[in-house]
Amino acid sequence: MENLANRRSTIRDLLTHFEEIGNLKDLDAILSSILKRTRQLTRADAGSIFLVEDDHLRFAYVQNDTLFELCAPNKEVYNHAKLPIDERSLVGFVGLSGRTLAIEDAYDIPTDAPYHFNKSLDTKAGYRTTSILTVPLRSSQGKLVGVMQLINARNDEGKTIPFDDDAKTLVSLLAGNASTAIERGQMTRELVLRMMRMAELRDPKETGAHVQRVGAYSAEIYKRWVLNRLQTHETLDERGTVPPQGDPDGEITRTADLLRLAAMLHDVGKVGISDSILKKPEPLSKEEYSTMKQHAFMGARLFCSSTSELDRMCYDITLAHHEKWDGTGYPGVIDDVLADPPLPKGPLASTDIPLPARIVALADVYDALCSQRSYKPPWPEERVLQEIESQAGRQFDPDVVEAFLQIHDVILAIRKKYKELAC
Numbered sequence: 145m146e147n148l149a150n151r152r153s154t155i156r157d158l159l160t161h162f163e164e165i166g167n168l169k170d171l172d173a174i175l176s177s178i179l180k181r182t183r184q185l186t187r188a189d190a191g192s193i194f195l196v197e198d199d200h201l202r203f204a205y206v207q208n209d210t211l212f213e214l215c216a217p218n219k220e221v222y223n224h225a226k227l228p229i230d231e232r233s234l235v236g237f238v239g240l241s242g243r244t245l246a247i248e249d250a251y252d253i254p255t256d257a258p259y260h261f262n263k264s265l266d267t268k269a270g271y272r273t274t275s276i277l278t279v280p281l282r283s284s285q286g287k288l289v290g291v292m293q294l295i296n297a298r299n300d301e302g303k304t305i306p307f308d309d310d311a312k313t314l315v316s317l318l319a320g321n322a323s324t325a326i327e328r329g330q331m332t333r334e335l336v337l338r339m340m341r342m343a344e345l346r347d348p349k350e351t352g353a354h355v356q357r358v359g360a361y362s363a364e365i366y367k368r369w370v371l372n373r374l375q376t377h378e379t380l381d382e383r384g385t386v387p388p389q390g391d392p393d394g395e396i397t398r399t400a401d402l403l404r405l406a407a408m409l410h411d412v413g414k415v416g417i418s419d420s421i422l423k424k425p426e427p428l429s430k431e432e433y434s435t436m437k438q439h440a441f442m443g444a445r446l447f448c449s450s451t452s453e454l455d456r457m458c459y460d461i462t463l464a465h466h467e468k469w470d471g472t473g474y475p476g477v478i479d480d481v482l483a484d485p486p487l488p489k490g491p492l493a494s495t496d497i498p499l500p501a502r503i504v505a506l507a508d509v510y511d512a513l514c515s516q517r518s519y520k521p522p523w524p525e526e527r528v529l530q531e532i533e534s535q536a537g538r539q540f541d542p543d544v545v546e547a548f549l550q551i552h553d554v555i556l557a558i559r560k561k562y563k564e565l566a567c
Contacts, residue, residue, distance in 0.1 A: 164394065165321070169454065171329035172221075172363070173401030175205035178322045180393070182294065183207065185318070186277070186311040189296040189304070193281075194235050195326070196288055200226040201239055204290065211269060215393045216371060217364040219557035231258035235291040238278045242288070244316065247276040248306040277307040279315050281323040289323045336408050342415060353562045354511060355408040360558045361507035361548075362407035362500070363400040368547040369503070370396055406457040407504045410465050413443025437474050440466055441481045448481055457500050464501035465508060467492045468539045473505075495541075502541040506532065506548055509539070514559070525556075 164181065168174045179191050190208035194201035203225045212218045229239045237259040238245050247253060250261040250273045266273050275297050281290040294315070297307045340355045374392060414422060417439050421432050428436060443462030447455045463481065467473035471493030478486045497505075513528045523531075529549070536545040548555065 165325040168325070168398065168401050169329070169332050170401045170404045171326070171333050172205065172360075172404060173397050174325050174329040176207070176397055177394075178318070178325065179205055179207050179292070180397075182292065182315060182318050182322070183209075185314050186294055186307060187298045188277070188294040188307075189298055190271075190273075191292065191294040192235075193290055193292050194227065194239075195290040196229075196239070197226070200228055201235055201291055202226050208269075208271070208295075211271060215367055215396045217367050217551040217554040219554045222360070222554070222557035222561045224561040229288075232260065234259050234261060234276065234278050235293055238280050239288055239291050242280050242282065244280070244312060245276075245278045246307055246312060247278075249274050250276055274304045275306045277311060277315060279319050281319055281326065283323050283327055284320070289326050292319070292322065332405070336405055339412060340408060354515070355410075357511050357558055357562045358410060358504065358507045359404040359408040360562065361510065361555060362503050363404040364551055364554050364558070365503050365507060365544060365547050366400050366403050366500075367396055368551050369499075369544060370399075372543070372547060372550075402454050402457050403500055403503070406454060406461050406500060407507065409443070409458050410461050410504050410508060411439065411443065412446060413439035413441070413462055416442040437466070438485070440464070440475050441478060441486045444481045460498035461501050461504050464492060464497050465504045467497045467501060467505065469494060469497070469502070469541050470538050473539075497541075502544050506540050506544050510548070510555070 165174055165177045168177055175193050179193055182188070183191050189210055191206070192203065193205045195204040196202075203223045206218075206220050206223065208220075212220070227233050227236050230236045231240060234245060234247070245259075247261075251263065253259070253261055261273070261276075265271075273295050275295070277294040277297070279292050279294075280288060281292055283289055292315070294307065294311075296304045297311060299305050337352050337355070340352060370392075417436060421428065421436055424432070440463050444459050447459040447462065450456045450459060463475070463478070466475075471491035473492070474488075475486065476488035476492050477490050478488055480486060510528060510532060513523045513531065514525065516522050529552070532540065532545060532548065536542040
């Protein structure tokens with residue numbers, strides 16, 4: 145009876161996992177959820193997912209309960225190393241052969257094996273990898289999507305043990321569903337990037353790298369902001385945040401998922417602005433700047449018929465990401481973005497500005513300051529940080545600035561990953 149109860153519990157966990165990743169949209173949130181739930185079901189301390197990119201396997205996501213907190217921003221997530229799909233590494237061997245590979249001790253791989261384990265990664269992190277389970281992720285058509293690697297299975301006492309047959313069976317069941325979800329996330333991100341390439345044709349500053357950086361900055365700032373609130377038991381915002389009860393890690397992941405995509409679309413309204421303004425190499429005149437401001441409500445118009453949480457977040461961000469904490473931003477309070485022209489009814493300030501817009505406001509300005517523009521060189525990092533700190537309580541929400549500064553190492557890792565492809 146105990147075995148039957150355990151199997152029923154496992155089936156329920158699997159169904160919950162399938163439902164959770166089915167509700168996520170952005171690729172990084174999908175990878176995070178897949179890895180988190182798979183590790184829970186197999187009791188793995190750590191794990192990574194590698195995705196196929198240009199005939200290589202790109203390091204796409206990592207989790208490690210021993211080294212870092214699950215939902216806390218972590219710079220290792222933005223590691224962009226690549227491995228060839230060949231027999232020399234464990235993940236390369238699995239990608240090439242299509243076979244699941246179980247290793248009882250990474251430091252005791254037979255010398256005649258074609259693959260080897262790179263101990264230098266453990267040395268650098270201060271970690272000891274022992275048991276490893278590496279599985280290929282293939283689409284329903286048999287195409288290799290990536291490779292998932294789980295590390296250090298644990299028993300009830302927390303001791304590292306080999307992955308057993310049940311774990312291998314579970315991972316095999318999860319792999320097909322994971323591959324489908326990953327392909328869906330890749331398609332969603334590509335659709336967003338295609339929309340932004342349309343804006344890039346109008347405004348050279350709106351590059352794919354820029355919007356991916358702003359999206360990633362925003363998601364990570366949000367995670368740190370929420371964790372700060374939960375740790376101090378402060379009241380959470382009414383929009384764009386998570387309740388402290390239930391599954392906070394899952395809720396943080398779900399909201400960060402939406403925010404990353406919505407942030408990437410922050411300037412989509414620029415498609416409605418004249419080329420003579422968007423591509424002008426000199427500073428804009430007062431009249432031109434007034435016209436440029438219209439991109440805020442032009443973008444919001446695309447999402448005003450809200451049919452989902454993502455639509456609502458896109459609306460808030462496109463309309464309000466140029467608002468300022470002290471009420472001196474634009475466009476201000478607007479009841480009807482479809483009016484021609486929309487009529488501001490006063491300034492928008494402080495927490496009346498939706499949290500997602502307050503976060504994107506900082507992320508966008510940071511990336512603009514540290515990036516090359518036709519009218520300015522990139523600012524040195526120290527000068528950018530001084531400017532952002534000086535604008536806390538004026539242009540930016542002080543709590544958002546605090547969260548940003550706390551994860552500066554993560555921000556730099558994002559810039560490195562999505563360089564121009566950057567600054």
